[in-house]
Amino acid sequence: NQVGLTNSQMGSYGLKGVAKNAENEMTATDVAKLAQYLIKNYPSLLNITKMTSTTIDGTTVTTINKMLPGQSDAPTQVKIDGLKTGTSDKAGACFVSTGTYQGHRIITVVLHATGGGDERFTQTANLYRLIANEYTAYTVQPSVAVTVPNGKVTTTTLTTQGKITLWKKDGTLLSPSLAINSKAADKNGKLTAPVKKGQVVGELTYAGLTGLDGNNVTVDVVPTTNVDKANVFVRMGRWVKSHI
Structure with missing residues (x-):
């Protein structure tokens, strides 16, 4: 379970056919x-996790x-506002x-940090430095011209x-490849009309x-115009012109 309780502690919500002392195991992913x-x-959760201290019942x-x-x-490099140690x-x-x-x-996950409890923070800082030094965020709206062989307009x-x-x-290229959905493609994989603006x-x-x-x-991806x-x-x- 996602809470981390043993199966027996989950009571009626426990998994059937699973040992009572079984615990949840999760990968970093x-x-x-x-x-x-x-x-x-639940974005409001961050209003709690970003607090450095609070008072509960006088404590x-x-x-x-x-x-x-x-x-x-x-x-x-980063303004941290959460999330959970363990x-x-x-x-x-x-x-x-x-x-x-x-x-x-940004979300990072460090599991099984050795060398004491603070090592998890050291390794997290290393991840953020890696992002800052080796990665760049690109906000784009890519577009690609395609042919529509049977359309009133052919592109x-x-x-x-x-x-x-x-x-x-950094140093790598963003080179996307396009694939037309089978329902929108002809036998050659080309976009086939009719298509509507905004149709996936x-x-x-x-x-x-x-x-x-x-x-x-x-x-x-969607067409920018009706075809x-x-x-x-x-x-x-x-067809005749293409076979002359």
Whole structure:
């Protein structure tokens, strides 16, 4: 379970057929996905995790997140506002951090840090330095011209439905490849009319850029204009010209 309780502690919510002393195990990717989900769906959580101290029933509670602003390990590149430290015998010292860097939300995960509890903060700082020194965020709205062999007009432009942000390692190129969806393509893989402006007809794939699922980053593309289908006489004329 995502809480970290043993199966027996989950009571009626425990998994059937699983030992009562079984505990949750997650990879760093799993933890990052969970953190991403929490921040996206419960953003007010950060109002709590960014606090360095608070008073509950007359008792002052102080954070152990040493990377929050004003704390001993606060980084200069990123403004940290969360998220969670943790320690267990199997996982060691762990830290899921999040903060903003150049206007972008970043999540890092460090598991099983050795060398004491503060090592998780040291390794997290190393990750942020790596981002600052070797990666650049590009906010773009890519577009590509394509042919529409059976359209009234034989070309159109495909673009994303809005601007996208891609993190690129410095010195590498962003070279997306286009694939038209099977329902929007002819037998040769070309875009086929009719198509509507804003209709998802394919996707761009960025080889070398991987998401949390381990797959190459893909983004949907749509036509910027309507393209009606040419009448049969126009299409026959084009076919004749192409075979002369």
